[in-house]
Amino acid sequence: MMLKAVILIGGPQKGTRFRPLSLDVPKPLFPVAGFPMIQHHIEACAAVPDIKEVLLLGYFPVQQIQQFVTDMMAQYKIRIRYLQEYTALGTAGGIYHFRDQISSGNPDAFFVLNGDVCGDFPLQEMLEFHTKLKDPSLLTIMGTEATRQQSNMYGCIVEDKHTHKILHYVEKPSTFVSHLINCGVYICSPAIFKKVGEVFSSRQDFYCDENNDNSETIQLEQDILMPLAGTGQAYVYTTDRWWSQIKTAGSAIYANRHYLQLYHKERKERLAENGTDKPTIMGDVFIHPTATVDSTAVLGPNVSIGKNAVIGAGVRIRESIILGNSTIQEHSCILYSVVGWNSTVGSWTRLEGTPCDPNPNKPFAKMDNVPLFNTEGKLNPSITILGCNVSVPSEIIVLNSIVLPHKDLPRSYKNEIIL
Numbered sequence: 001m002m003l004k005a006v007i008l009i010g011g012p013q014k015g016t017r018f019r020p021l022s023l024d025v026p027k028p029l030f031p032v033a034g035f036p037m038i039q040h041h042i043e044a045c046a047a048v049p050d051i052k053e054v055l056l057l058g059y060f061p062v063q064q065i066q067q068f069v070t071d072m073m074a075q076y077k078i079r080i081r082y083l084q085e086y087t088a089l090g091t092a093g094g095i096y097h098f099r100d101q102i103s104s105g106n107p108d109a110f111f112v113l114n115g116d117v118c119g120d121f122p123l124q125e126m127l128e129f130h131t132k133l134k135d136p137s138l139l140t141i142m143g144t145e146a147t148r149q150q151s152n153m154y155g156c157i158v159e160d161k162h163t164h165k166i167l168h169y170v171e172k173p174s175t176f177v178s179h180l181i182n183c184g185v186y187i188c189s190p191a192i193f194k195k196v197g198e199v200f201s202s203r204q205d206f207y208c209d210e211n212n213d214n215s216e217t218i219q220l221e222q223d224i225l226m227p228l229a230g231t232g233q234a235y236v237y238t239t240d241r242w243w244s245q246i247k248t249a250g251s252a253i254y255a256n257r258h259y260l261q262l263y264h265k266e267r268k269e270r271l272a273e274n275g276t277d278k279p280t281i282m283g284d285v286f287i288h289p290t291a292t293v294d295s296t297a298v299l300g301p302n303v304s305i306g307k308n309a310v311i312g313a314g315v316r317i318r319e320s321i322i323l324g325n326s327t328i329q330e331h332s333c334i335l336y337s338v339v340g341w342n343s344t345v346g347s348w349t350r351l352e353g354t355p356c357d358p359n360p361n362k363p364f365a366k367m368d369n370v371p372l373f374n375t376e377g378k379l380n381p382s383i384t385i386l387g388c389n390v391s392v393p394s395e396i397i398v399l400n401s402i403v404l405p406h407k408d409l410p411r412s413y414k415n416e417i418i419l
């Protein structure tokens, strides 16, 4: 069997809820648990022996993605290409536009993965489910159970419990439809191109009249999945493994924690260990080999330290991501925060945020779509984020605040966006 995988990485406009972190690097390349967000997808694809090529589809300029592609090919020894859409073509529009590249070599099927989801993707198990179906499936979706309160923020699926055929699909319904939600991971048969082509052709006729140039924007969820539901050609494979979306900067902290937990189970060599003349490690911590961490620092649980970062004496960091080339000076404390590239935090300073878990399975977990501001115009409690090249002086407190890049903070802040 020969398979391909397509990872939808979107483009510059897609990362707005991820600001200020997406101002310096395309959101799909933001490091979570030490590695770019979509490296986790590539790693999952490379672990499926039948996947022979990974195609990244997006509308970022090529020069922003190419180095990553070169690095990934060298590391995973798999063919990877970036296909750039000339404009946002939608989650199925790009797949249709590049149908020749996806179909070359006649793959039996191809995976499609949304770039902004994270999880312990059971791709091999899903493939076995897909290939063992009695009737051929045009589209198999990975689904997971969400709580009633959270389900309406996702695509909701109603299945036939015996055959797993999708009977009904609604994207972000306004009233409760189903606990079963779309994980943004699909297996498509090449015959899907015909279906997308039909939508494309109908749009051409319509938009010719309207003189609108948006005719190629086709959404996999609304334009393909919804009409396919109930036809017996779409199936759902349900998983109970960890899965979530990464929409906001706050959800990066959550994804960081879970990928570190996954390393704990499967790739322990990536995690820092305690030892003489080493910092104290509590729980799961990733330290880039080029980072310098003082032996009196205490890190963890759920901390990632990036390339060439310097962590001073007596520093305490918990549930946070420290990006490359940052310096945290002695005795500072960092909790539920992201420190951007090339930033400096002075000594005896405290950066603290409030966790914001997007977990669809937890009934009262803080949700990913909490509005940024409350009714008094103050920032709602969130993780604390420093953009890149921020300088925080010694002996101040920054609580639940977002600092845009290139700022020298003069004082303490609480629940503010510092522009």
Ligand code: GTP
Pocket (backbone or CB within 6 Å): 008, 009, 010, 011, 014, 057, 058, 059, 085, 087, 088, 089, 090, 091, 094, 114, 115, 116, 117, 184, 247
């Ligand atoms: P939002 O809540 O509005 O973000 O919707 P959603 O969760 O349904 O996400 P959406 O369908 O917009 O995007 C799913 C994935 O597809 C994300 O990883 C996007 O970056 C990616 N994506 C979205 N639109 C496009 C597009 O036009 N082209 C490409 N290549 N990728 C896209």
